[in-house]
Amino acid sequence: MQDPSRTATGYPAPPYNHHNVAAQYPYAAPPPQYYHPPPPPRPYASRSFFRAFFATMICLAVIFGVILIITWLVLRPSLPHFTLTTLSLSNFSASNSNQSLTGTWRLSFNVRNSNKKMSVTYNSLHASIFYHSKFIAESSLAPFKQETKSETTLNATFSAANSYLEQRAVNELNFDRAIGSVPFDVQVVAPTSFRSGSWRFRTRLLKILCRKIVIGISSIATSGELIGGAKECQVWT
Numbered sequence: 635m636q637d638p639s640r641t642a643t644g645y646p647a648p649p650y651n652h653h654n655v656a657a658q659y660p661y662a663a664p665p666p667q668y669y670h671p672p673p674p675p676r677p678y679a680s681r682s683f684f685r686a687f688f689a690t691m692i693c694l695a696v697i698f699g700v701i702l703i704i705t706w707l708v709l710r711p712s713l714p715h716f717t718l719t720t721l722s723l724s725n726f727s728a729s730n731s732n733q734s735l736t737g738t739w740r741l742s743f744n745v746r747n748s749n750k751k752m753s754v755t756y757n758s759l760h761a762s763i764f765y766h767s768k769f770i771a772e773s774s775l776a777p778f779k780q781e782t783k784s785e786t787t788l789n790a791t792f793s794a795a796n797s798y799l800e801q802r803a804v805n806e807l808n809f810d811r812a813i814g815s816v817p818f819d820v821q822v823v824a825p826t827s828f829r830s831g832s833w834r835f836r837t838r839l840l841k842i843l844c845r846k847i848v849i850g851i852s853s854i855a856t857s858g859e860l861i862g863g864a865k866e867c868q869v870w871t
Contacts, residue, residue, distance in 0.1 A: 714869065718742070726738075732796070733801050734796040742789050760824070808853065
């Protein structure tokens, strides 16, 4: 039986010494490396950013609105005044047989801008004439600008050639002619902007209505003139 203290060569094995082991393995094994995942993003970070962003935008909008209101109150803009000064009718006829209407209307407005600090620009004007809310004719007018505290004369012409008018309206019109006077309504619509220096306010749709503009004309006449003097028109936006 082989002696365990001897090696395969027959020489005795050297005694165990930890220094001999260190000499054979001079480098210590590195410690194991573990993967540490990054921390998850904070769920409320993006929400806080958007809340702050929207709060800032709301504050800016409120501040801008307050500035506009203060400016509007300081400037105190008022709507222009429209007065229909003249109205004439020529080549007029109303036929019961074919329910038609023919005529030419010529009218003039006095337009007054009473603002001391704001000019008014009428970008375009569209005018129409009616008889008891029944449309007769229309006309487009050239745009114009009014400086502060100024007045402008605005002319318009309406023409109708055998324009259709329902039977009931024709009968009423001829009845008015028999009395000697026929009322008409005139409407003007104009996109309008106000300006003071570098301040320009948003464009507003200006509406002008002149009601019951009476023309004196008999049943046998084909022309007539405005009766009752100039007529102040309603203006609103």
